Amino acid sequence: MSTTLKAPKLKTSAMIASFADPGQKTASAPFGHALVKAAEADPRIVGLTADLGKYTDMHIFAKAFPERFFQMGMAEQLLFGAAAGMAETGLVPFASTYSVFAARRAYDFLCLDIAEPNLNVNIVGGLPGLTTGYGPSHQATEDMAIFRGMPNLTIVDPCDSVDIEQAVPQLAASEGPTYLRLLRGNVPTVLDEYDYTFELGKAKVLRGGNDVVFVSSGLMTMRALQAAEALAAHNVDVAVVHAPTIKPFDAETVLAEVNTDRLAVTLENHSVVGGLFETVASAVVTAGLGKRVVPVALPDEFLDAGALPTLHEKYGLSVQRIVAKVLAELG
Amino acid sequence: MERIDRVSAAAHRIRHHALNMGEVQGQGYVGQALGAADILATVYSDQLRFRADDPAWEGRDRFLLSTGHYAIGHYAALAEAGIVPVEELESYGSDDSRLPMSGMSTYTPGMEISGGSLGHGLAIAVGMALGLRQQGSTARVFNFLSDGELDEGSTWEAAMGAHHHQLGMLTAMVDINALQADGKTDTVLRTEPVTEKWEAFGWYTQRVDGNDVGALLAAFDNAAAQAAAVGRPSVILCDTKVGRGVPLLEEREKAHFMRIEEHEWQLCREQLSAGFNGKAER
Structure with a gap:
């Protein structure tokens, strides 16, 4: 009887698994820090989340600007309806949740309250595509397919921390609604090695x-x-x-x-x-x-x-x- | 009494406008407009701060119609308020009109949101109230919703959010006509007890006869005082009668989308005027 050495099975680990390679250069919470920086320059910027501040790097902004951060609870329809209402009063909201909840659960609110009146609301979706091992409830494998049919919506799929840092102020400055496929936590830094700048x-x-x-x-x-x-x-x-x-x-x-x-x-x-x-x-x-x-x-x-x-x-x-x-x- | 008379007269004109607009289409949500006319008149002729010649004035109070199909009543109120010319009402629901069948902010001056997909208005109202407060504005936000919208879970998400954020400047009014698209509300999805629900969600809750102008004025006054004092959002639950003011329509089998024959429109107007004048003479 022969014995075969079995490789240890990998563990699913945390909901938001890192896709950085071992030893790869990373930046911590690039979205949160970029939003703080943008908000220092633009007083119209506010942040909202639906009970996922810590998981979308929005907590960085909440800590820096507590009076400009709004916790909406685990209520995505309220999150995006309220973001629309805030934009109607002249603010520039960044509203974060997971991509699955933005795309699947709150579509009607994004579509009619935000995209149709072409408001400057910036939708920030964590766990785009296959960035979690938690299965279809959390894997937004079809978010772009859902959102591409929505008129007025700009869709951004950033590569790394460089993209995210440079994209955030441009998303705030662009007039209509945007959707950012957020990479959060320790995000690889890749594009600094190239002659590259993000241009929306x-x-x-x-x-x-x-x-x-x-x-x-x-x-x-x-x-x-x-x-x-x-x-x-x-x-x-x-x-x-x-x-x-x-x-x-x-x-x-x-x-x-x-x-x-x-x-x-x-x-x-x-x-x-x-x-x-x-x-x-x-x-x-x-x-x-x-x-x-x-x-x-x-x-x-x-x-x-x-x-x-x-x-x-x-x-x-x-x-x-x-x-x-x-x-x-x-x- | 002068205040009640003034609002009642406004409600009467709103009803007349609604009948005239309904005749353009030959059918429509006339029953809802007649039922909600007293609420709309109270808001537009007594409560709301606005500038008729500058509907986008920054300091205005916001009135959000989340029931898009009530647009016929809202347009009538906007005409009464001087925001939309009365003569424009006859374009209601016609090609190239600024007054589409379902209310949309991109079409009509004074229309703050595009309602119609029900259960959106209160969530947007929460955001507007948060945004106005954050910027130091004292403007108030009014959201008109219907009892059918209480079916939508998003309404209750927003109700929790308004209470959590202590939005005293937010007043919701619910038109309880006990009717929705597929029939009577209690046969479609039972929403009662409505009063207890709003109370449990932390709102300052009043329930009134929504066709009694005196009761409506008192309720709106209470809402303003109570809500501002304690930072609680306020809801006025308004029991109304579909077709109110026109006996022919009040007695008709209740229908969400009412059909009125060509020869009946003039009769409706006559009944409306007779009822109002009779009341005025008493």
Whole structure:
């Protein structure tokens, strides 16, 4: 009888699992600190949450500006209705909860109270896509699909702490409503290594490459950059285009990169239905391009519970799975 | 008595406007407008601070109509208040009109929110009250809701929020006509005991005959005094009669969306005037 050494099973751990690699440079609560900084410059900014201040980094703001912070309780319809009412009086609210509750539970309130009158309310959604192992109740795998159909709403899927720090003041300054797919806690700092600044509504080429072009958003830009490095070892030269604003989408920049002989791959921390892939695909078709695009995205399924590294590997978001997929495509 | 007469006369004109608008469409939420006319008249001709020539004046009190389908009554009140020209009322529900069938803030001066998806108004009112207070304003916020809206969980989220944040400047009025789209309220989803519910949610609660102008004035006065003194939100529960003031419609089998025949509109107006003049002569 042979004995096999079994690897210890990974634990699901806390609701908000870190997706930072061991030893990776991170910034603590970048959203909370950026909001405080923006609020110091703009007295119209207020913060609201629905019993998730500590879990959306809103507690940093609450501590700095207690008189400008409003706890609305675990009542998301009230959270967003009240945010609309505050905006009607001239304030600029940032209202935070988890993405699942904003998108699924309070949609009607976001749609009619905020988006239709085009109010400057900034919706901050924690746990976007697959950033928790707590299963479908907490995994907002279809939030962009839900929100893309809402007129007037700007959708931002930031990669890292740099994106978040630079995005917050721009979200406050932009007139209509915005939705930020929040990364919280110790958030990786990645884009400081590149010649990059966040510009609302713009996609940016982070690196050039002759064989493959990645178009990515959110934390998958971090994985795209890592995969590009790994593919270089296989003599595959990969370009990476980061498109943190999903709507309105910078089709011009993205299509200029996609419309080449290179293999085009989209990478997103979201269902393959209704997110970045379909945004790029519709831009490609609208422009009349006969270009194939390969998606790296979550499947159209309710996902498992478990440890985040296990789930990212299983559903294809890990660097290893991205590299394998590209090599298979290139034959 | 002068105050009651003034508000009653305003309510009478609001009812006339509503009938005229209803005739444009040939049908509609006329019954609700007639039932709520006394509440709307009390608010617009006695309680609300506003500037008719500057509906967006920063210091105004806010009146939020969360029952979008009551817009017909609200437009009549806005005309009575001088915010919308009376002659514009005949465009109600027509193409390119500023007065759509369901009230929307983007269309109509003096319309603070887009209601219609029920259960939104009170949540927005909570935010407006918080925002105004945060900026040092003394303006008050009034939210008109219906008993049907008490079905919506969001109404109760907002009721808790208003109490938690001690929003004394917030006054809600609930039009209890005991009727909703599918029938009588107690057969659709039983909301009674309504008074006890609001009391349990921490609100200063009064229940009045919503077609008695004297009782409404007293209740609104109490609300202003009580709420400001103790920082509690105030609710006035108004029992009203659908079609009030027009016996032909009061006696009709109650319908959420009332159909009135072409020849009946003039009869309705005559009954309304006869009733009002008869009362005035007494």
